[in-house]
Amino acid sequence: NAGVTQTPKFQVLKTGQSMTLQCAQDMNHNSMYWYRQDPGMGLRLIYYSASEGTTDKGEVPNGYNVSRLNKREFSLRLESAAPSQTSVYFCASSERAGGHNSPLHFGNGTRLTVT
Amino acid sequence: GENVEQHPSTLSVQEGDSAVIKCTYSDSASNYFPWYKQELGKRPQLIIDIRSNVGEKKDQRIAVTLNKTAKHFSLHITETQPEDSAVYFCAASNTGTASKLTFGTGTRLQVTL
Numbered sequence: 001n002a003g004v005t006q007t008p009k010f011q012v013l014k015t016g017q018s019m020t021l022q023c024a025q026d027m028n029h030n031s032m033y034w035y036r037q038d039p040g041m042g043l044r045l046i047y048y049s050a051s052e053g054t055t056d057k058g059e060v061p062n063g064y065n066v067s068r069l070n071k072r073e074f075s076l077r078l079e080s081a082a083p084s085q086t087s088v089y090f091c092a093s094s095e096r097a098g099g100h101n102s103p104l105h106f107g108n109g110t111r112l113t114v115t
Numbered sequence: 116g117e118n119v120e121q122h123p124s125t126l127s128v129q130e131g132d133s134a135v136i137k138c139t140y141s142d143s144a145s146n147y148f149p150w151y152k153q154e155l156g157k158r159p160q161l162i163i164d165i166r167s168n169v170g171e172k173k174d175q176r177i178a179v180t181l182n183k184t185a186k187h188f189s190l191h192i193t194e195t196q197p198e199d200s201a202v203y204f205c206a207a208s209n210t211g212t213a214s215k216l217t218f219g220t221g222t223r224l225q226v227t228l
Binding site: 040041042043044045048058059090100101102103104106107108109 | 116121124146147149151157158159160161164204208209210214215216217218219220221
């Protein structure tokens, strides 16, 4: 039981390049989330998926897109990376559908640097 | 939307002392208040949560208190140990369909020997 698995762990991009962050969970959770973590700003929600087949914007969605491929997988895509997207990205899941009020299980994070 | 403020941003205590971290929230409809611990270079992990139908919850050396009238909640760690050194995040959300979990900006706790 691996929990929430994110790939890659580290990535360096040049401005304008694109990439996809992958996330998978094996806990049969209904909801999945993408957060970014910047120094002094806590965790900010980018996008979430309250159930398979649905996605919604969070607090900071600009410059990102997501896909809930199936119940297990939720990917985050940067179409044209900008230095402002340099951050640590965390994927998370929770058991409840639409559950922003149930415990989150986080992946180990992806450290992204955009030069 | 919800706004969560967390204080202090850094806290240093001696081993064995108690540590208290405080958070305030703005949305009176918020009813779920989790606390996450993040060790250096690691992922955040839930350590305790409380819902608005209770005023206090304990789990060994950790306790959380909630004052709905004042819209604040606090994390209390007693008999601190070096392994308690980490960044702690509070958060708040409600059960509405448009609800989001909003995090505080974190408290870096350092437990010194």
